Amino acid sequence: MVVSDGLAIGALAQRTGLAVSAIRYYEAQGLISPWRNAGGQRRYQRADIRRLSFVMIAQQFGLTLPEIRDVLSGLPGNRTPTPKDWQKISKGLRAHLDQRIDTLTRLRDNLDGCIGCGCLSLPKCALYNPDDRAKSNGSGPRYLMGDSPEA
Amino acid sequence: MVVSDGLAIGALAQRTGLAVSAIRYYEAQGLISPWRNAGGQRRYQRADIRRLSFVMIAQQFGLTLPEIRDVLSGLPGNRTPTPKDWQKISKGLRAHLDQRIDTLTRLRDNLDGCIGCGCLSLPKCALYNPDDRAKSNGSGPRYLMGDSPEA
DNA sequence: GTAATTTCTAAACCTAACTTTAGGTCAAGG
DNA sequence: CCTTGACCTAAAGTTAGGTTTAGAAATTAC
Numbered sequence: 011m012v013v014s015d016g017l018a019i020g021a022l023a024q025r026t027g028l029a030v031s032a033i034r035y036y037e038a039q040g041l042i043s044p045w046r047n048a049g050g051q052r053r054y055q056r057a058d059i060r061r062l063s064f065v066m067i068a069q070q071f072g073l074t075l076p077e078i079r080d081v082l083s084g085l086p087g088n089r090t091p092t093p094k095d096w097q098k099i100s101k102g103l104r105a106h107l108d109q110r111i112d113t114l115t116r117l118r119d120n121l122d123g124c125i126g127c128g129c130l131s132l133p134k135c136a137l138y139n140p141d142d143r144a145k146s147n148g149s150g151p152r153y154l155m156g157d158s159p160e161a
Numbered sequence: 162m163v164v165s166d167g168l169a170i171g172a173l174a175q176r177t178g179l180a181v182s183a184i185r186y187y188e189a190q191g192l193i194s195p196w197r198n199a200g201g202q203r204r205y206q207r208a209d210i211r212r213l214s215f216v217m218i219a220q221q222f223g224l225t226l227p228e229i230r231d232v233l234s235g236l237p238g239n240r241t242p243t244p245k246d247w248q249k250i251s252k253g254l255r256a257h258l259d260q261r262i263d264t265l266t267r268l269r270d271n272l273d274g275c276i277g278c279g280c281l282s283l284p285k286c287a288l289y290n291p292d293d294r295a296k297s298n299g300s301g302p303r304y305l306m307g308d309s310p311e312a
Numbered sequence: 313g314t315a316a317t318t319t320c321t322a323a324a325c326c327t328a329a330c331t332t333t334a335g336g337t338c339a340a341g342g
Numbered sequence: 343c344c345t346t347g348a349c350c351t352a353a354a355g356t357t358a359g360g361t362t363t364a365g366a367a368a369t370t371a372c
Binding site for chain 4: 031
């Protein structure tokens with residue numbers, strides 16, 4: 011009976027290093043779904059430790075919580091995820107990460123030249139329209155390196 | 162006389178693609194210092210186009226506005242920055258960027274193995290304690306991959 | 313059985329980086 | 343001159359990702 015009543019939120023917090031408040035917040039964002047015991051307290055599976063670890067890793071990769079929720083939806087709902095399940099959804103992360111690294115590397119390789127070179131031709135500039143900028147929710151496009159759009 | 166009265170904020174906004182409100186915000190944060198004309202309106206130098214471009218680039222690299230302000234303080238105050246001046250302060254950016262790329266690359270190279278491998282030994286895990294996490298302002302350390310701190 | 317923890321909810325608060333709003337002033341064109 | 347559009351300030355609002363607070367109920371420890 012004591013064997014598996016599930017973890018209390020405090021125990022899960024200790025195991026993951028997350029704050030209790032953060033775990034409750036993640037639940038509100040649909041990232042994790044504990045059940046409740048007779049007294050109404052949250053109880054978690056041991057697999058949820060790994061689930062939260064995944065959340066933390068994905069955050070480091072720059073994914074937002076809604077994006078992470080979508081990725082996690084690729085896990086089976088009816089059983090405890092296997093290592094294979096985890097590897098499968100990790101592929102998506104890997105692609106995301108590859109893209110970020112590519113973008114940063116491209117920026118780096120052109121940094122010295124582009125900042126000081128006097129190049130004012132936007133379409134030629136390696137810093138023009140990087141991926142990250144495209145999805146920024148600001149208003150309108152952003153141009154870099156100081157020339158007008160049509161130059 | 163018409164030659165150089167300086168740019169109005171709207172013109173600078175058009176040249177950089179930034180919102181007028183963002184440019185005023187950057188001024189409040191000490192990133193740019195226009196002068197005022199007789200009527201109290203902001204006027205900018207042409208070199209400020211490049212200055213704001215630099216701000217946008219540095220932001221993409223993950224620097225905060227206070228950090229960017231500090232980097233920009235390396236520019237000469239008494240004259241228009243030369244390409245050499247820009248290249249000099251770009252070196253700092255380059256170091257920052259190198260570090261980010263290294264971290265991401267390290268994470269990527271261990272992702273597949275670490276997510277699914279069943280490794281629960283924290284000190285061995287490549288995802289343990291990445292640089293970014295260390296400076297996060299949350300409360301206390303964060304552990305990854307689901308084991309207790311002392312394991 | 314009682315005291316100390318832990319957990320519960322809801323709502324308010326926090327930082328970064330901006331935008332929006334409100335009410336008023338400046339500048340340019342006809 | 344007068345209108346229109348650009349500009350001004352100050353303050354409040356916004357989003358993401360949480361934390362803090364307050365008061366109450368459950369659980370655990372002795």
